[in-house]
Structure formats: C-alpha cells, structure tokens
Amino acid sequence: MSGGEFDGLVAIVTGGGSGIGAAIARELTARGARVAAFDLEPAGVPDGVLGIKADVTDDAGVRAAVQQVADTFGRIDVVVNNAGIGAQGTIEDNPDDQWHRVFDVNVMGAVRVSRAALAHLRESPAAAIVNVASVAATTGIPQRALYSTTKGAVQSLTQAMAADHLREGIRVNCVNPGTAATPWVQRLLDAAPDPAAERAALDARQPHGRLVSAEEVALAVVYLAGPSSGSTAGTALAVDGGMATLRLRPKDPAGAKD
Structure with missing residues (x-):
C-alpha cells in the first residue's frame, strides 16, 4: 500500500536483486515509488520492480540503463x-588488480550511475541520491583494508557531491x-571453519548484540x-547497532547491568 510520500516519484536502486538492495527497492515500492533495480542478475528483484541488467563498471551500459528508466517512467527522482x-x-x-576491481564497483559505480542520472535529477522537484557506505568507513575493522578504503571513499564522495x-x-x-x-555475509559465515x-562473534561485535537487518538499512x-528529509544533506547515517561510537562494558555473567 502506498504511503504517499513517494507517489509519482521514480527511483533507481543499484544492486537491487538481493540483500539490502532488494529490501530498499521493496520499501520504496511499498511507499508509492516506481522503482528500477539495476543488477547483474535482475531476475531476483522484488515484485513490482523493473529489473534491468546492468554492470556499474560499464559506463556505456550504465548510461543506457538510466536512459531506459527515463524512457519508461518519464522521470528520475531518486538514485x-x-x-x-x-x-x-x-x-x-x-593484489593490485583486486584493488582496482573493488574500487571500480564500489566507488566508480556510484560515480557512473549518479553522473548518468544528473540531468534527470536536476528536473525533479524532490531529487535525492543516497549512497550505501559502511561502518567500515569510520571504524577500523581487521582484515578489511581494501573494502574499508572504498567505503571511506564513498562517504567522502557523498560529502563532495552534496556540496x-x-x-x-x-x-x-x-x-x-x-x-x-545479507547473502554476502552468509557466504563468509559458510566458509568459516566454525560458522x-x-x-x-559478528553478533557480539555490535553493541546491540546482533547483525543489522537489510530492512533496517x-x-x-x-x-x-524522501522529501520529508529535505533539510538533510551531506550526512552519513549510521545503522550499526552502535558499533562505530559505543563502547559498552562486557556483560556481567552474574546478571549485573552494563
């Protein structure tokens, strides 16, 4: 059922075929948006969402996909x-080639899609771009040097684009x-010696004691x-159970409060 705020608005969600992207596409659709999901495997997009096969590392393909959305719906308001x-x-x-590959997807992918959509966004009365970064942008996490670097770049890119x-x-x-x-985290768990x-350990690493859900993100x-956040720009909103900022005392086995 439409919630009204997104009625008439058109959104693009990249990586919308599974995990967090699919949850975003589903929530936008439920609130009245017409949504196109870009994905290498678009068959998994939620019901009511236009799935478009697109590789965010391919600039020509990205431009064609964005134009397909504009041609289909007549406008683009949200990316x-x-x-x-x-x-x-x-x-x-x-190795270097992996660094280039992850940057190409995580950072340049956001650049390519946003760049291709800018002309359409400039015509919207409610234009917004939301980038998905990570707690790894602001918190040192072991064994995540490359991933953390790209997500730090996404947060910096967000502030520069906002300006x-x-x-x-x-x-x-x-x-x-x-x-x-998400499916990616589950694959990591499945590959661990003791899943x-x-x-x-992952649950305990976050102060609220569990993984974040895709729906919460x-x-x-x-x-x-959404238009109701019209005075919010250049902001990084943490959805991490307090991982970036809170340092709770270990739980007392005798049941004492933290």
Whole structure:
C-alpha cells in the first residue's frame, strides 16, 4: 500500500536483486515509488520492480540503463547507489588488480550511475541520491583494508557531491550499515571453519548484540531519499547497532547491568 510520500516519484536502486538492495527497492515500492533495480542478475528483484541488467563498471551500459528508466517512467527522482562487492585481507593480501576491481564497483559505480542520472535529477522537484557506505568507513575493522578504503571513499564522495549539487536541488547523503544479515555475509559465515562461532562473534561485535537487518538499512535509506528529509544533506547515517561510537562494558555473567 502506498504511503504517499513517494507517489509519482521514480527511483533507481543499484544492486537491487538481493540483500539490502532488494529490501530498499521493496520499501520504496511499498511507499508509492516506481522503482528500477539495476543488477547483474535482475531476475531476483522484488515484485513490482523493473529489473534491468546492468554492470556499474560499464559506463556505456550504465548510461543506457538510466536512459531506459527515463524512457519508461518519464522521470528520475531518486538514485540509491547500493551495488558493491567485498574483499578480505590486509594490504598484503589483495593484489593490485583486486584493488582496482573493488574500487571500480564500489566507488566508480556510484560515480557512473549518479553522473548518468544528473540531468534527470536536476528536473525533479524532490531529487535525492543516497549512497550505501559502511561502518567500515569510520571504524577500523581487521582484515578489511581494501573494502574499508572504498567505503571511506564513498562517504567522502557523498560529502563532495552534496556540496556540488545541493544548490541544484539534489540532496546527497549516505547510510553506513554495520555488519548486515545479507547473502554476502552468509557466504563468509559458510566458509568459516566454525560458522556458528563466527556468527556469534559478528553478533557480539555490535553493541546491540546482533547483525543489522537489510530492512533496517532500507528504512534509513528511504528516510534520506524522501522529501520529508529535505533539510538533510551531506550526512552519513549510521545503522550499526552502535558499533562505530559505543563502547559498552562486557556483560556481567552474574546478571549485573552494563
């Protein structure tokens, strides 16, 4: 059922075929937006969403996909740059070609899609770009040197884009999720020597004691994308259970409060 705020608005969500991207596309659709999801495997997009096969590392393909959305719906109001890939290891572990590949997807992908959509966004009365960064942008996490660097770049890019385009009527913000219950994280868990112990460690790493849900991230993205957040620009909204900022005392086994 439409919630009204997004009625008449058109949104693009990259990486919309699964995980956080699919949750974002689903939430925007529920609130009245017409949504196109870009994905390498668009068959998995939620019901009611236009799935478009697109590779964010291919500039010509991105421009064609954005134009397809404009031709189909007549406008573009919201862009959510969610597509991304992960990487594990210290700076010793990832070769140069992997650094280039992850930057190409996580950072340049957001650049390409936003750049292709700018002309359409400038015509919108409610234009917004929301980039999906990570708690890794602001918190040192072991074995995530490459991934963290790209997500730090996404947060810096967000602030620069906000400064460049706010007076054109385009708000730019980002969301920094904590470790989320997504297919990628599940694959990491499945590959661990003791998946149950690794899951318990990931849950415990976040002060609220569990993984973040894709739906929680989607709700934050939708808030930043909507007209009701019209005075919010250049902001990084953490959805991480307090991981970036809180330092709780260990739980007392005797049951004492923190």
